[in-house]
Amino acid sequence: MDQSTNMTNFNGNNLANDIWAMMGEAENKPTAAPTASIVNLEENQIENAPDLASEILSKLEQKKETAAAHLGISAAEVETMPFDLTALEHAGIFLNVDATGFSVLSRQLDWHSLGIELPKDKAVYLSPPRTGLLPDDYRKPLQRAASQAHNALDRYSFRFNLCETVLGSSEYRWIPFAAFEAFEKEFAAAMETLARAKAKVVEDYAEILETLRETFRLLATDSAERLAATQTDDEPFDRDEFIQTTVARAMQMIPTIQTIRDGMRIEMRPKVILLGSEMRAEQVKSAKLQFETESTQKAQTEIAIEIQAKKEINEIKVNAAFEDEKREQELKERIRQIKIEAVKREMEERISPLKEGFDQLNNTIYEAAKEMAERLNDSKFVPGGTAKKAREMYRWFKLMNFTNDAEVEMVLAELDKIASKEAKKRTPAEMKEAVDAVILATSKRARKLLKTEQLDALEL
Numbered sequence: 001m002d003q004s005t006n007m008t009n010f011n012g013n014n015l016a017n018d019i020w021a022m023m024g025e026a027e028n029k030p031t032a033a034p035t036a037s038i039v040n041l042e043e044n045q046i047e048n049a050p051d052l053a054s055e056i057l058s059k060l061e062q063k064k065e066t067a068a069a070h071l072g073i074s075a076a077e078v079e080t081m082p083f084d085l086t087a088l089e090h091a092g093i094f095l096n097v098d099a100t101g102f103s104v105l106s107r108q109l110d111w112h113s114l115g116i117e118l119p120k121d122k123a124v125y126l127s128p129p130r131t132g133l134l135p136d137d138y139r140k141p142l143q144r145a146a147s148q149a150h151n152a153l154d155r156y157s158f159r160f161n162l163c164e165t166v167l168g169s170s171e172y173r174w175i176p177f178a179a180f181e182a183f184e185k186e187f188a189a190a191m192e193t194l195a196r197a198k199a200k201v202v203e204d205y206a207e208i209l210e211t212l213r214e215t216f217r218l219l220a221t222d223s224a225e226r227l228a229a230t231q232t233d234d235e236p237f238d239r240d241e242f243i244q245t246t247v248a249r250a251m252q253m254i255p256t257i258q259t260i261r262d263g264m265r266i267e268m269r270p271k272v273i274l275l276g277s278e279m280r281a282e283q284v285k286s287a288k289l290q291f292e293t294e295s296t297q298k299a300q301t302e303i304a305i306e307i308q309a310k311k312e313i314n315e316i317k318v319n320a321a322f323e324d325e326k327r328e329q330e331l332k333e334r335i336r337q338i339k340i341e342a343v344k345r346e347m348e349e350r351i352s353p354l355k356e357g358f359d360q361l362n363n364t365i366y367e368a369a370k371e372m373a374e375r376l377n378d379s380k381f382v383p384g385g386t387a388k389k390a391r392e393m394y395r396w397f398k399l400m401n402f403t404n405d406a407e408v409e410m411v412l413a414e415l416d417k418i419a420s421k422e423a424k425k426r427t428p429a430e431m432k433e434a435v436d437a438v439i440l441a442t443s444k445r446a447r448k449l450l451k452t453e454q455l456d457a458l459e460l
Contacts, residue, residue, distance in 0.1 A: 055285075092176040094163070094271040097153045097187070099146035101264035104255040105139050106130050133254050135211055138201045142264065145194035149266045152186035156399065158360060172271055179399040187268060194266055201260050212254060213247065220246035361400055365408060366442040368393050369435050376432045382419075387426065390419035390435075408445060411437045 064078040071078075088094075132139050157173030164170045175183055201208065220243040228239060255263075304325070311318035368389065375386050394416035401409060415434040418426055 088160075088163070088174055089272065092174050093180065094172045095153065095157070095175050096171045096173070096269040096271070097149045098171075098267045098269050099149065099265075100267070101259070102143060102146055104259055104263065105134060105142060106132050133212075134201065135208060138197070138204070138208060141193065141197035141200070142260075145190050145197060146266060148190035148193055149187055152183050152190065155186070156180070156183040172269075176400060178401065182399050191266060194264070198260055198264065202257055205257055209251070209254070213251060216247045216250040217243065220250075358405075361397070361405075362408070362442050362445050365393065365397060365412070366439060369438040369442065373432065373435045373439060376428050376435060379428045382423070382426050382428050382431045384423065386431070387419040387423075390415050390431075394419075405445070408438070408441050411441045 060080065061075065064075045064080070067078050068075040134142075153173055153175075156179040157175045159170075159173055163172070163174065223246065224239045224242045227242065304321075307317075307321050311321050372386050372390060375383065394412045397409060397412050411434070415431075415438055418430055418434050
């Protein structure tokens with residue numbers, strides 16, 4: 001499943017109102033105060049406080065203007081893309097398997113070495129074939145080690161298109177922490193395979209050189225005969241010199257012991273994402289502004305206490321202060337509601353990569369269970385391959401279940417229990433019933449996820 005981004009073209013006034021609401025201001029509009037002294041105090045404090053909303057909007061406009069200048073368009077045509085990938089950092093790690101130095105195991109030949117002369121005025125480019133530079137008994141184990149490491153990464157990882165866009169590379173995959181130990185074991189096995197293959201090549205290197213020299217000599221002899229038969233010019237052709245030159249050039253392409261021992265490596269490269277740093281910096285500023293606002297409110301409370309004491313002198317002042325208190329509470333409630341609505345709007349605009357990972361996990365189990373159910377239809381016994389696949393599916397789900405889905409894990413555990421019985425004791429009926437339970441559980445989870453609102457999905 002491809003991960004999508006939520007593209008939103010913000011309206012400046014609406015965005016400003018949202019920012020002021022999140023900072024505790026009611027759309028940055030002035031409100032009535034109890035007395036003239038409180039009005040003066042609030043005006044002085046607001047003038048001294050940093051205008052965070054204006055600063056955020058200013059940065060947003062600067063980024064849009066910079067992008068517009070590079071693209072040669074107006075800033076109004078530039079959209080903004082809010083996203084937050086910090087949830088992935090808490091549940092797993094981005095990782096890449098880098099296999100370097102394996103390109104020395106094969107090389108592209110030239111047509112002349114094969115005894116073929118192409119026309120000088122050819123209209124179509126013909127690419128010459130490639131050849132292995134080690135015997136297959138030594139070359140394939142080396143390549144198998146690299147494939148084993150990459151297969152381990154593909155098996156225990158997820159692929160998110162949004163992450164690939166942000167990172168600028170498709171090499172890094174996301175592995176849940178729960179599955180990292182299993183991946184590490186298979187990666188270690190790949191490293192052991194590589195070490196054994198390299199040790200075998202180093203041990204038999206002299207024998208390998210003799211084998212390759214004889215092979216290249218036979219090929220060069222055949223190429224010399226072909227070239228002599230197809231040569232059209234009158235220039236003399238030295239057959240022995242051609243064979244010696246071709247064999248010498250081929251032997252120079254063979255990787256050395258040092259290249260095989262030190263140059264061929266398989267490395268695990270983890271990556272930590274650092275996105276959202278500007279967002280966290282703005283949160284720090286917002287927290288500072290909130291602290292200053294609380295200090296202002298505390299000072300206002302002290303002034304209100306002083307006013308309350310003076311209310312006893314004049315009944316009119318007491319009634320006026322009472323009405324002011326009521327308006328202040330209504331204003332606070334209004335601000336609180338604006339904050340809640342602003343947070344809801346922000347959360348609805350975000351897409352969590354965890355939901356995509358959950359979809360992939362649920363769909364994989366559903367498809368596997370559906371395939372097993374089709375195999376069990378009208379079957380008089382439970383095939384061994386089906387039982388083995390059921391057990392492997394349960395173990396794989398336990399490793400990849402980073403969402404702690406207890407319901408699906410429970411029905412898979414029951415399926416594993418039945419599949420683990422002896423072949424004579426398990427029946428197709430009970431196996432079919434357990435598989436149907438898995439299909440039902442995954443279908444229910446899929447329907448529930450479709451009906452869930454974006455805010456509920458992010459909270460999950």
